[in-house]
Amino acid sequence: MLCEYYDVARPGGDEAFSVDASNITFGPGCLREAGDVAKSLGITRIGVFTDRGVAGTEHVATVLSSLRASGVDVALFADVRVEPTDESFKAGTQFAVEAGVDGFISVGGGSVIDTTKAANLYSTHPADFLAYVNAPIGAGTAVPGPIKPHIACPTTSGTGSECTGIAVFDLLEMKAKTGIASKMIRPSRALIDPNVTATLPANVVAASAFDVLSHALESYTARPYSRRTAPGAPSQRPSSQGANPWSDLGCGEALRLIGLFLERGVSDMNDTEARHQLMWAATLAGIAFGNAGCHAPHGMSYSVAGMVRDYCPDGWPDGAPIVPHGMSVIVNSPSVFRHTAHGQPERHLDGARWLGADVSDIGPAEAGPALADRVVELMQATNMPNGLTGVGYTAADVAGLVDGSLPQRRLLDNAPIDIDREVLTTLYEGALSYW
Numbered sequence: 336m337l338c339e340y341y342d343v344a345r346p347g348g349d350e351a352f353s354v355d356a357s358n359i360t361f362g363p364g365c366l367r368e369a370g371d372v373a374k375s376l377g378i379t380r381i382g383v384f385t386d387r388g389v390a391g392t393e394h395v396a397t398v399l400s401s402l403r404a405s406g407v408d409v410a411l412f413a414d415v416r417v418e419p420t421d422e423s424f425k426a427g428t429q430f431a432v433e434a435g436v437d438g439f440i441s442v443g444g445g446s447v448i449d450t451t452k453a454a455n456l457y458s459t460h461p462a463d464f465l466a467y468v469n470a471p472i473g474a475g476t477a478v479p480g481p482i483k484p485h486i487a488c489p490t491t492s493g494t495g496s497e498c499t500g501i502a503v504f505d506l507l508e509m510k511a512k513t514g515i516a517s518k519m520i521r522p523s524r525a526l527i528d529p530n531v532t533a534t535l536p537a538n539v540v541a542a543s544a545f546d547v548l549s550h551a552l553e554s555y556t557a558r559p560y561s562r563r564t565a566p567g568a569p570s571q572r573p574s575s576q577g578a579n580p581w582s583d584l585g586c587g588e589a590l591r592l593i594g595l596f597l598e599r600g601v602s603d604m605n606d607t608e609a610r611h612q613l614m615w616a617a618t619l620a621g622i623a624f625g626n627a628g629c630h631a632p633h634g635m636s637y638s639v640a641g642m643v644r645d646y647c648p649d650g651w652p653d654g655a656p657i658v659p660h661g662m663s664v665i666v667n668s669p670s671v672f673r674h675t676a677h678g679q680p681e682r683h684l685d686g687a688r689w690l691g692a693d694v695s696d697i698g699p700a701e702a703g704p705a706l707a708d709r710v711v712e713l714m715q716a717t718n719m720p721n722g723l724t725g726v727g728y729t730a731a732d733v734a735g736l737v738d739g740s741l742p743q744r745r746l747l748d749n750a751p752i753d754i755d756r757e758v759l760t761t762l763y764e765g766a767l768s769y770w
């Protein structure tokens with residue numbers, strides 16, 4: 336009996352989808368389980384990776400004391416760069432080699448978790464740096480085998496990096512964001528403690544939640560797995576395999592939770608229920624996009640983040656110019672969903688409904704605007720920037736943004752429509768401002 340999906344199988348298309356389940360523990364206080372988990376994975380000397388902003392928090396203190404109480408030897412690397420680069424990935428790798436660790440634990444946001452994946456990979460299977468980097472920028476060489484155990488402990492409710500086999504970084508010589516994508520670098524375990532959200536500034540919670548929102552919408556509206564060409568061998572089926580019944584489950588629930596709790600979690604840092612639910616939504620969306628893949632809003636976000644000039648949002652340290660990941664994604668999303676809805680209006684209407692819009696009188700032709708308008712409504716309610724102009728760009732920047740994103744084929748080819756230079760230009764122009 337066939338597993339019926341909304342998209343019918345096509346000649347040459349993949350007839351199966353894979354479920355790479357994430358091995359996670361979720362609950363308040365579960366960071367205290369770090370030592371027990373490390374021991375159960377056979378780790379005797381562990382590399383603890385974090386960044387300077389997180390190093391002094393109780394989260395790292397809790398993890399360190401748990402590891403020491405379990406008799407696990409600790410080597411601390413607190414110099415992870417936020418928005419990592421090839422140079423900072425190499426620094427993490429060098430630390431791992433010199434420290435002689437046999438396992439890793441990351442405590443931080445996506446930058447920390449991604450850096451730990453890379454340090455684990457290159458210290459276990461040394462290679463020229465570009466070997467494992469996604470083609471066409473790198474060689475896209477397959478990771479030759481398993482790497483060391485890695486326990487991921489996210490301290491924000493956004494990236495979902497603890498559930499994926501993706502590590503994103505800036506390649507300095509090309510001034511381009513790119514990444515490494517392999518099932519082999521997915522963390523072996525994740526300890527997801529929603530108590531970490533208690534002290535996050537409102538703007539950080541909002542940006543993270545919009546990253547989650549877009550993970551879920553992109554995975555749900557991605558090109559279905561059955562339209563991707565079947566892999567030459569089953570082991571070559573990519574993590575970005577397209578929308579599938581397993582990922583759909585997480586997308587729907589993540590969007591429903593964001594519709595219910597986003598505004599509460601942003602407006603009141605003491606609303607523990609809302610912040611914990613946003614953390615669970617981040618986990619569900621992470622599992623979903625780890626098995627389906629994102630598409631255009633994330634592909635477009637790389638140049639939005641990489642070409643930043645002088646945008647300095649509240650809530651981020653140092654006052655240095657940065658377009659935080661969630662903002663660099665969500666400024667594109669309404670424009671993209673307005674444009675992609677015609678091929679699968681029902682899925683876009685599902686998204687709008689899950690996010691809290693009343694779609695009872697909306698027909699298929701209005702599905703794109705309905706979803707885009709609901710996302711924009713949530714952006715306005717939580718003080719997100721007003722599209723690309725809100726983070727410092729003008730119409731004159733569109734050509735440069737297009738050039739920066741065109742190489743992101745892994746993401747762009749996962750979109751439900753074909754995306755070339757002309758389409759990408761239309762999408763950026765539509766994202767300049769929303770209100």
Ligand SMILES: [Fe+2]
Pocket residue numbers: 494546550633660664
């Ligand atoms: Fe993301």
